[in-house]
Amino acid sequence: MAEVLRVEDLRVYYHTEAGPVKAVNGVSFALKPGERFGLVGESGSGKSTIALALLRLIRPPGRIEGGAIYLDGVNLVTLDEEEMRRLRLARISLVAQGAMNSLNPVKRIGEQIELALRDHGVQMSRIEFDRYVAELLQRVGLRPEVAKMFPHELSGGMKQRVCTAIAISLEPQVIVADEPTSALDVVVQWQVIDTLRRVQEELGAAVILIGHDMGLMAQTVDRIGVMYAGKLVEIAPTRELFREPLHPYTQLLIASLPSLDGKGELRGIPGLPPSLLNPPPGCPFHPRCPFVMERCRVEEPVLREVLPGHWVACHLH
Numbered sequence: 001m002a003e004v005l006r007v008e009d010l011r012v013y014y015h016t017e018a019g020p021v022k023a024v025n026g027v028s029f030a031l032k033p034g035e036r037f038g039l040v041g042e043s044g045s046g047k048s049t050i051a052l053a054l055l056r057l058i059r060p061p062g063r064i065e066g067g068a069i070y071l072d073g074v075n076l077v078t079l080d081e082e083e084m085r086r087l088r089l090a091r092i093s094l095v096a097q098g099a100m101n102s103l104n105p106v107k108r109i110g111e112q113i114e115l116a117l118r119d120h121g122v123q124m125s126r127i128e129f130d131r132y133v134a135e136l137l138q139r140v141g142l143r144p145e146v147a148k149m150f151p152h153e154l155s156g157g158m159k160q161r162v163c164t165a166i167a168i169s170l171e172p173q174v175i176v177a178d179e180p181t182s183a184l185d186v187v188v189q190w191q192v193i194d195t196l197r198r199v200q201e202e203l204g205a206a207v208i209l210i211g212h213d214m215g216l217m218a219q220t221v222d223r224i225g226v227m228y229a230g231k232l233v234e235i236a237p238t239r240e241l242f243r244e245p246l247h248p249y250t251q252l253l254i255a256s257l258p259s260l261d262g263k264g265e266l267r268g269i270p271g272l273p274p275s276l277l278n279p280p281p282g283c284p285f286h287p288r289c290p291f292v293m294e295r296c297r298v299e300e301p302v303l304r305e306v307l308p309g310h311w312v313a314c315h316l317h
């Protein structure tokens, strides 16, 4: 099947006084229509920066330095601001980190959804708007009465559902969800993820789910990309990644998951993530890698397809 999204050699730097922070440093991947793709990695590995870049929402001192983002063949990186504004929400939408806290506290939920739609040139009569807002709320598992409520009257899970309703309101082809459930308790997390999955399937939209909970990812996405220090170091179908993780970093990430029988304790990964200001030479993971070889200190491994559909950037493979 054709790809709906193709990211090629994306680079995003934050220009700080100390120099450029290379938050996203040559990332490439592609998504098929309807596919669920997970991006995992430690805090600071560049996941949110990718999310914002995909919607061209990087703010100074950040800047897209290079690469391309093709959405249905159109390179978003080269669009002007107005063209990009029209595509956001309509073709590609974002449930941002902490989105539920960005709802306007003094506007009713229905009004906020309506404003998002009007902002994108949707014109409907009063009755049509009310009906559409009710339908959107129902899709994400909320009662129509929620339209009349203010954000403070809703629980965290309900607010997150409202943000999902806004993100799907114009039936985009790609939905980017950046840690959509990190602030919620476990049961509500699953409900929100389930809802996202259901509406995504109904729309046939592709989803990029960002997070660091490998367990949640394992049960939600078709394919996983592992980020380390601004780069993708492994990409594989979810089952395969868990069955045969190839990158030592992925192996440590999976080993740090508590086992199902409850006996295994959660182990952290020893060492600190590298500075993105002065990344180490060679493989960025070499200072923490249990299998480090001489070559790893000098030569950076490239992401290569070593098994069908399974890509890894590591000199061991």
Ligand SMILES: Nc1ncnc2c1ncn2[C@@H]1O[C@H](COP(=O)(O)OP(=O)(O)OP(=O)(O)O)[C@@H](O)[C@H]1O
Residues within 6 Å of the ligand: 014, 015, 016, 021, 023, 041, 042, 043, 044, 045, 046, 047, 048, 049, 050, 060, 061, 062, 212, 276
């Ligand atoms: N405005 C900014 N100015 C300078 N550096 C920034 C800025 N925003 C992010 N960074 C840096 O870019 C790198 C990547 O950050 P990013 O938020 O994309 O990581 P992340 O993987 O999403 O982390 P988290 O899981 O904590 O959200 C980090 O080193 C961060 O400190």
